[in-house]
Amino acid sequence: MKTKNNPLMENRSLPYKIFYYISPCLLLIAFLIFWQAVAASGRTLLPTPYEALERLFTIWTGTIAKKPMIYHVFMSVRRILTALLISIGVGVPFGVAMGWNKIFRAIFKPLFEVIRPVPPIAWVPLFTLWFGTGEGSRIMIIIMGVFMPIVVNSYTGVTMVPEINFDVGKVFGAKSMDMLFDVVLPSSLNAIFAGIRTAVGGGWMVVLASEMLAARSGIGYLIMQGSNANDLELAIVGMFMIGVLGAVFAYGFDFLERGLCPWRRK
Amino acid sequence: MEKKVILEASHISKTFFSSRGDMDAIEDVSLNVRKNEFLVLLGPGQCGKTVLLNIIAGLVNATSGTITLDGKPITGTNSSIAFVFQRTGLYEWKTAMENVEIGLKYKGVPKEERRKVAQKYLELVGLKGFENSYPKALSGGMKQRVGIARAYAANPEILLMDEPFGALDAQTRYSMQEEILKIWSQETRTVIFVTNNIEEAVYLGDRIIQFTERPARVKKEYDLSCLSRPRNYVDPEFLRIRTEISDNEELALE
Numbered sequence: 001m002k003t004k005n006n007p008l009m010e011n012r013s014l015p016y017k018i019f020y021y022i023s024p025c026l027l028l029i030a031f032l033i034f035w036q037a038v039a040a041s042g043r044t045l046l047p048t049p050y051e052a053l054e055r056l057f058t059i060w061t062g063t064i065a066k067k068p069m070i071y072h073v074f075m076s077v078r079r080i081l082t083a084l085l086i087s088i089g090v091g092v093p094f095g096v097a098m099g100w101n102k103i104f105r106a107i108f109k110p111l112f113e114v115i116r117p118v119p120p121i122a123w124v125p126l127f128t129l130w131f132g133t134g135e136g137s138r139i140m141i142i143i144m145g146v147f148m149p150i151v152v153n154s155y156t157g158v159t160m161v162p163e164i165n166f167d168v169g170k171v172f173g174a175k176s177m178d179m180l181f182d183v184v185l186p187s188s189l190n191a192i193f194a195g196i197r198t199a200v201g202g203g204w205m206v207v208l209a210s211e212m213l214a215a216r217s218g219i220g221y222l223i224m225q226g227s228n229a230n231d232l233e234l235a236i237v238g239m240f241m242i243g244v245l246g247a248v249f250a251y252g253f254d255f256l257e258r259g260l261c262p263w264r265r266k
Numbered sequence: 267m268e269k270k271v272i273l274e275a276s277h278i279s280k281t282f283f284s285s286r287g288d289m290d291a292i293e294d295v296s297l298n299v300r301k302n303e304f305l306v307l308l309g310p311g312q313c314g315k316t317v318l319l320n321i322i323a324g325l326v327n328a329t330s331g332t333i334t335l336d337g338k339p340i341t342g343t344n345s346s347i348a349f350v351f352q353r354t355g356l357y358e359w360k361t362a363m364e365n366v367e368i369g370l371k372y373k374g375v376p377k378e379e380r381r382k383v384a385q386k387y388l389e390l391v392g393l394k395g396f397e398n399s400y401p402k403a404l405s406g407g408m409k410q411r412v413g414i415a416r417a418y419a420a421n422p423e424i425l426l427m428d429e430p431f432g433a434l435d436a437q438t439r440y441s442m443q444e445e446i447l448k449i450w451s452q453e454t455r456t457v458i459f460v461t462n463n464i465e466e467a468v469y470l471g472d473r474i475i476q477f478t479e480r481p482a483r484v485k486k487e488y489d490l491s492c493l494s495r496p497r498n499y500v501d502p503e504f505l506r507i508r509t510e511i512s513d514n515e516e517l518a519l520e
Contacts (some may be wrong), residue, residue, distance in 0.1 A: 167325050168355040170343045172420055173372040182368075186359040263359045263400040 003110060046234045055233040064234070066218055073241060075217040079135075079210075080203045082092065083142035087199065091150035092192055099158025099188075100150070100180060112151070120206045124213060138210045145206035153195025157188025172179035190264075193257045200249050204242060208246035218244075272456055273299040273322070273424060278331035280317055290481035295331075297475055297484060299424070299456060304447075306467040306498045307460045309477030310515065315460050316352075318482065319428050322458065323349050335424075345373070348422035352467045356401040362388060362412045362432045363397040369420025380419075387415040390449055396512045407438040414449065431466070443469055447495065462517065468508050469497050476514060486514055 012020075014242060021250050032049050039048040047055070060069050096111075115168045131137035161184050169183045211220025219238050226235030280292040291314040299305055308383055310313045320326040322333055322478055325341035332339050335346060348369065356365050363384055370380035388397060410430055417425050430446075431439045443466060450457060461467050467474050468516040474488040488511065 163355060164351060164355045165357065167349075168351065168368075169372075170325060170348040170358070171323055171347075172369040172416070173343070173345055174368075175372065178372050183357070186357070189359075206355075261359065263361075263402060 045230065045232055047236065052233050052236045052240075056237050058101075059234070059237055064222060067217060067248045068112055072217055072219055072222055073245070076207055076211065076219045077245065079139055079142055079218065080146075080200075080207050081197045083139050083146055084196070084199065084203060086139075087143050087147040088196065089148050091105075092154045093146050095151040095154025095192075095195075096158050096185065097189070100184060116148050116152070118144075121209050124210075133214050138215065142203055142206045144227070146203040149198040149202060150195045153191045153198070154188065157191025157195075160186055160191065161187040179201075189261055193261075194252065200253065201246070204246060208242070271298045272301040272336060273458075274334045275299075275322065276334075278318065278321060278328050278333070280314070280321065280326070281329045292321075292328075293407045293481040293483050295477075295482060295484055299458060300364055300473075301413045302454050302456055303472045304450060304457045304459065304470055306471035306474045307458065307477065307513070308464065308467040308474050309462060309482060310479050311462050313462075313477050313480050314482035315477050316428050319349075319426050319458065319460050323347055323426050326347075343421070346423040348417035348425050350410070350413050350417045350425065350427040350430045351431050354401075354409045354494070356409055356412055356416075358401050361398045361400055362393060362404065362415075365401070365412055366415045366419045368416065373420075382419075384415070385420045386420050388412075390418070390452065391415045392445070396500060405438075406434050407442055410434065410442065411445070414446065418449075418453060418455075422455065424458065427457060427459045429460055429462070432461070432463075439466070444496075446470070451495075464508055464511050465499065468493075468511065469499065474511065476511060 022090070026042050035046070035049050038044060039046040039051075062069070064072065094108075098108055120141055123141055127137045127140045131140060141188040164263060165187055166179070169179050174183060207218070208220040211218035212224045215221045219241055222241075223235045226238060274297075276296045278292055278295045279290075282289045282291060295318060307318065317326060321328045322345070324341065327341075334340065335344065336406070342514055352519065358366070360368075363381070366384040366388055367380045370383060375383075385397070388394065391414055393408065393415065396404065398410065413430065417427075419425065427446075431442045434442060447470065459467075459470060461470075468490065471488075471490050473490060474508045476485045476488070477483065488507065493501075493503060493507070497512045
């Protein structure tokens with residue numbers, strides 16, 4: 001039985017176990033019933049769950065704005081992944097350098113702290129002016145959203161390395177580069193990954209916003225399209241796709257982290 | 267026994283300065299450490315003996331005084347001095363083997379060679395079969411064994427041990443005391459061992475230097491060469507010395 005591996009379930013009575021596993025399903029069913037009731041009342045334009053589900057399947061065979069559904073999903077994923085890769089490639093070394101080197105920190109931290117609170121969307125006018133309304137501009141906006149948490153977490157991770165780790169390094173003769181790559185980086189990997197996870201969440205928000213503002217493709221465009229054409233099913237399908245993709249991303253990063261940090265495996 | 271002095275601390279004082287006032291941790295401590303002896307620094311908790319050990323290791327600078335190793339003054343850390351930390355300080359992202367290797371790794375010893383040395387010391391501390399375990403999977407006693415193997419593998423002349431068994435439960439502590447003597451008799455090095463436990467001090471030491479409460483000053487020195495090894499916790503002579511030391515100890519209010 002499955003409960004055998006679950007420590008929460010040990011020494012629990014049978015009714016408790018049933019309640020534990022049944023209640024989330026009940027909540028989901030209640031949600032669907034509520035949705036169905038609201039949709040069937042006819043006072044809103046909300047499609048029923050069944051209609052939404054049907055649309056979810058048929059949408060893959062049709063086209064939106066002359067492109068198949070898969071193209072829109074691909075465009076959104078490509079935008080967020082491009083922005084993420086650039087931000088990780090630049091942001092992690094930048095954050096680590098800020099935590100590691102006092103001079104570097106003294107020079108860059110004030111500027112960084114001023115830029116940090118500016119919401120990514122606020123950059124739209126500037127970026128549109130500089131880079132036009134094309135793909136580059138959109139990716140820059142997304143970078144503004146994902147770059148900050150990655151830098152902040154890498155920086156915090158490095159400054160939080162326990163003092164004893166440095167003492168051990170010193171006693172056993174670690175040179176500066178040993179200390180950085182063999183001690184500081186592995187010590188702060190956890191925080192760096194936490195930053196990337198936060199960045200992915202925030203990243204989706206910015207992707208959507210940038211696609212809603214000015215784009216002919218992407219999931220954000222689908223949702224906007226659904227809104228403009230009174231096609232709520234399309235908007236709901238878009239929302240559902242974001243949920244699925246978000247979960248896929250979260251699992252992907254967990255998988256990556258477990259691969260990179262074998263010492264944290266049970 | 268060889269009487270050659272290997273390390274000498276002379277007139278060491280340490281004051282920590284802070285905005286809330288200065289704190290004297292060590293006051294004019296001088297001591298000699300003889301080659302291959304097991305020297306115990308004994309004192310009440312928080313008395314400053316750990317600070318002294320950190321000064322010898324080069325992790326903390328003394329306010330005044332000098333440390334000489336083989337007659338030459340030293341500053342900073344030194345490849346001839348290794349450290350066993352109370353909280354083990356193992357790198358959790360490295361396996362037991364990789365942890366033991368770090369001293370040699372940072373010296374630039376090729377991988378194959380340092381693996382061989384690390385293997386030898388892991389076996390010496392009784393951890394054969396745990397080479398690829400991460401610290402998270404090891405018990406407290408096993409972690410400290412890795413810490414001891416790591417210090418040995420760096421091939422130092424002097425091993426500093428800062429209350430290495432302080433965080434262990436009583437039973438593990440006794441077995442580790444026996445274990446450290448066994449290791450030391452097989453691979454004899456100079457050991458400076460800090461503890462606040464009188465029984466542990468009498469069980470382990472060739473010599474005990476007793477410190478006062480903070481600021482730490484040398485209070486008394488005991489030569490235990492009259493006690494043969496292995497020692498017995500309930501031997502009358504053992505108990506006599508233990509009582510003598512304990513009568514001299516000030517009770518620390520922690």
